[in-house]
Amino acid sequence: MRRSGWENLHQHRRLDGIFHLRPFRRRSSDPEKMEHRRNLVTGAPMGIIKKHRWLVFPVVTVAVMILGGGIIITILGRGLPRLTTLESIEPPVVSKIVSRDGVVLDELHSYEKRIWVPIERMPQHLIQAVIATEDRRFFDHWGLDIRRIVKAAMVDIAAGYKKQGAGTITGQLARDIFLTKSKKWSRKIQEAITAVQIERTYSKTEILEMYLNQMFYGHRAYGIQSAAQRYFGKNVDHVTVEEAAFLIGVLQLPAMYSPYRHPEQAVRRRNVVLYSMMVCGHLTQAEYDSLRNLPLDVIETPNAPGAIAPYFCDFVRQEMEKKYGIGIYTDGLTIRTSLDSRIQAFADSVVRKHMPGLERQIWNRLIRNRSFLDWMDPRPDSEEEIHAFLTNQDRVDSLFRKNATVQVAMVAIEPATGHILALIGGRDFTQSSFNRAVQAVRQPGSAFKPIVYTAAIDNGFAPSTELMNTNVTLFMPDGTRWTPQNYDLSVGGLTTLREGLRLSLNLVSVHLVQELIKPSLVVSYAKRFGFTTQINPYDAIALGADGVIPLELTSAFSVFANRGVRVEPLAVTRVEDKDGKLIEETAPRRREVISENTAYIMTDILSTVVSEGTGRSARSTYNFYRPAGGKTGTTNDFTDAWFQGFTPQIAAGFWVGFDNPAIRLGERMSGAVVALPMWAPFMRMVYDSLRWPLADFAQPQGVVRARVCAETKKLASESCPKIWDEIFFRELAPTDKCELHASPHTHPAQQQQRSVF
Template sequence: MKRKKRGAPTSTRIRTVTNQPAQGSPAKPSRKKRWIWAAVLSTLFLLGVGYIAWLSQDLPSLAKLEQIEPAVATRVYSSDGELIHSFFTANRTYTPFEKIPPYVIQALISMEDRDFYNHWGVNLLGIVRALIVDIRHMAIVQGGGTLTMQLTRPLFFGREQKISRKIKEALTAIRIEKTYSKNEILEMYLNINSFGNNAFGIEAAAKRYFNKDVQDLTIEESALLIGLLKGTSWYSPIRHPERAKHQRNVVMSTMVATGYLTRAQYDSLKQLPLKLDLYDPNKMHTAPYFTESVRLQLNRLQDSLKVNIYEDGLRVYTTLDTRFQYFMEKAIAKHIDGLQETVRNQRDFRELRQTLQDSVAFNNATTVEIAFVAINPHNGHVLAMVGGRDFNKSRFNRVTQAKRQPGSAFKPFLYTAAIDNGYSPAYRLYNKPTVEINADGTQWRPENYDHSVGGLITLREALRRSLNLVAVQLINEINPRNVVKYARAMGITTPIRPYSSLALGSSEVIPIELVSAYGTFANNGLHVKPISIERIEDKNGNIIYRNTPRPKVALSPETTQIVRDMMQTVMDRGTGYGVRRDFKFYLPAGGKTGTTNNYTDAWFVGYTADLVAGVWVGMDDPKMSLGPRMSGSRAALPFWGEFVKSVYDSIPFIHGKFAESPGVFKLEICLDSGELARPYCPDTVTDLFTEKNRPTEKCHLHTGTHSSSRGRKKRF
């Protein structure tokens, strides 16, 4: 149309009517003006082209456009399929287009870009209208950008308020439209944009506000999330629920206008409340000590795997079982407060309360902490873990990071070394006092927990009663360095001092290593290092890391069976009897209590054929005592009994049996001579032996010449 107004015939008629010879020929100035205007327009055009060319230097390259990969959160899953945590810089789970409900797409197009399927990245009419307003104000004050242009902001340009940015958006949008399909653009848009409250992408938004997967969103929920794109803070349903509800209804009204909803649907849906079900990804919801341990492991792995654990959308499949975790936390909740009250009510702590004059300081100083871990002894999988009372107050993981003296919980290593070196459970030592001179000239006088002395005691009985005097004699007979060797073979890595006091657990251990070592007894002599990560997949589902259990032979099956049987005696009628008596747990199991000097640490570690678990309780300051008589059987065992009883009552598939070795057999021996019993032996015992430690001769003391009556038989 403009070309016709400036046509030659019209100009000629005007020149014919107008005759002004005094001013010269009118054609020359008219042609001059046209040249001036042409020059101005050409200059402006060239300047515009040059400006656009200059701006184009900063546009993302084609290669960059073809590899748009937004930061995606790493998801951590339990072995039973539950999402237990996420690690991210931006909380985002990438969702493919086909999994996004149609209501979300319809709401987005209705609200943001109704001509989306008809333009090529730029809506010229909208751009011109917006540019006029923007030029007038010399700033961006009006929209006009398409969905594709909006997509460029979080990807490349941010929200800087400049006209040049809008031009860059338009140029980049055209390139994006040439590179991707419409559905791919929608997919990127909904996965990349922020929906507020640290939710990036539609999947994270669905989880954050409604605690559900995106494919489960309803119409009104979809509308609420799309409404947030106009202003995540202004329309936040958490801070401004009424404002958010109004915006939700505005979105649904646009869906009516575009034909995606009927008026009747809108009238019904607009009345519905928001019905939020908030989920905070920043809070450790399940097994916080475990997931933090996983994060630390991932940090160590990411360089070798060449990944970023916070941005690459990894899927980490762990060994944790949320059912075991639930029962562990339930057991702690049931018993910890009572233990805490008992500890604080003792006389020494009442005096400490008066000294500190500050309830906060007193509570911090006297908080009873706990380390509790359960492991599958056959593959090393950590099934449940609690590293302390409150993760929000202390992230120090006492399961994996603490080093504490195990007390008598170390004795199974001593008895293992003895049995493997030819001793039998029926071997007897005197329960007599002993005095040792330390390097500094001081004396060490160990005592039994019950202060008992006297008599010849079998190794089985000494372990059952946890007699310290017998243990010290035994370690001196077999050499402390031998005990260190067996502890190392079973997984203890901390420094171990090869002194006599090692028999009483004087060297510190890490709780998870001690528990894992006990798993060797349940696994027929094979030790498997504990693992928390089973495998890692990249965002495309490719396995990039797999943690395969590697069992290592630590003990012979024969030694394992005998020591395991001795530890079952501890559980059946020894210091671990509380498990049977108080919790009615009667399946085959072995275990050992541990108590350190001044009742600083209390332990119970035990196992079944399918499970090994251990509990430590104490205070972070090793100078603080739990109080008189707060032994492992009193302070730690109840947690173990409650947990294991609940697990076996609720998870029936774990009912394995201990392996038995053909090289282990029962023999009746005379306690006086240690030889095979005769009918005339007055005091006998039946116990387990191997070819290595069995007696071969009949009793030389009771041949019938000097003894004519039998004594009382004893069985283990």
């Protein structure tokens, strides 16, 4: 029997060593078997298939579309935000640094400057404007407005191009936060999916609040509050109807509708919004006609936070960044500070008034002694070249500003709380952000002497204790010798501690650390007073030879005003989140560093500095007569000049010098000449403008006043030729009467002299 071709092939059992081939078997032609086979495939009797054959194609088509749509959604959904992300939408929000009197000093933000405002603070006409213009069926749909989509599609088909959009507020929010602004259909599908998810996660009110706070309004304004401030210089709750219409209108195309670049188009777009509000019944025809004719009154430049206390704000920013990281630029924090914007303004005013004239005076000296030649490259070779340079005032000013700007630092502190009320770290923050008030380490000179004298007073020496005002030699740490002199080159005999500090006698101060106390004791007191810089236990400590930070020096003087209690300087008092909830509140950190009695005696001595000592021009020239103590400070080479002073309510200090300590202020440029002329007017402005009540330093029970004989240091009799009214610790006050001058006939012809302190 002849085999078929298939049967012959089958004998080989394999094809190319891969496939097994079986003999071909013809299908059965039995009708019943064929029907059974069809039923296995279709799951239904053939009769039903034949009867409803017209349904097969639509059903299969729908099934394929559903399956394909599911696949597309699954693929596109991979790039969409997770539910946890949707549940915690947090757009970057501006953080604010606020003064104690409520003034916004500065704003901390990333590229997007956004100030979050709850919807309750937004006016009703703003809400009406956005709904009427952007999404009239906002409260009726679930993220997609199907009716609007169908209508837009019909309009687009009829027009032959995309003429009408069908986006919703929720869709715009989804696109702005999570997606790109691509025009592809894939992005539109992603937008729709995300919009539905947002609607499932948030209420309509929450979505509207996020939308208005999230969107970009042009000119770096993100969020409705920033936009209101940028264009109208006001908070959003104060915008009028026509202003609200502009803010909503500019959302569509911020660059196209910029009121600065395209004012006419901006007005037309605003009027479109007003018309939409009228159509929706929010405005009458008369109101619309009236508002549409109003001009668009926008401000030219927005208010500029940061113009007030830039050095202080930068100090706060750095402290907050250490604590909270980069979140301070995005979390919408309100950082409440100790600074008083009014007191800061007074400090800025006296610096602006005093420093230019002082600087010009110092520059003229540098010109006379030819110091400026060292800064010139190339250096002039002839007198003609020097003269040509000096006759060009612009070139002179440019050279001196670059190399010899006279700098200033200032700090004001509230003694009872440690609050930093004002701070200046330099002449111009835009030119130099180096904060000399908190970063510079400068020699305090005689301004450090109160710390030296405090160590003596606190260890039982009275202000009437006498030391020699004679020449003395200091052995320096490097092995060299130094023979200091008094500022006026004077010498004398026995001099009281009070006189030594009142007249800032260097020789008396040196004798103090050589005869009454040790330098190491002064170092320990300096640490108590809060100094963190290196202060060495050598005799030169008597003259303030080691550098200190201006903030710490002013804080030390505040101890005297606060009855011996040091309160750590404080800049930030409270931090709140964007909803106003408390994150952190800082309480003052207090520590008693000297007794109340010592503080009062030192205050009494320092008061004589202001009334009749090196700081007397505060009274005689600048007419500041409030109870006050203070001390001038000048380094021996006239490199640094200071004045530190205090009242019961405020301590303030000024420093003047060059960043380069090799450049001197010049002969006779003492703290009384350079720094005090800013301190006294500043203090007077504070008291006159803020009308602070009159307050004096309260004398504690542990201190008494006594009239003593200047010669015997005992209680004076009427016969003593020279009498001091002095102050003592109660337990150390003299109790015995002067016997040397007990007889009224001892000095019959001598006129009594009294010194009252």
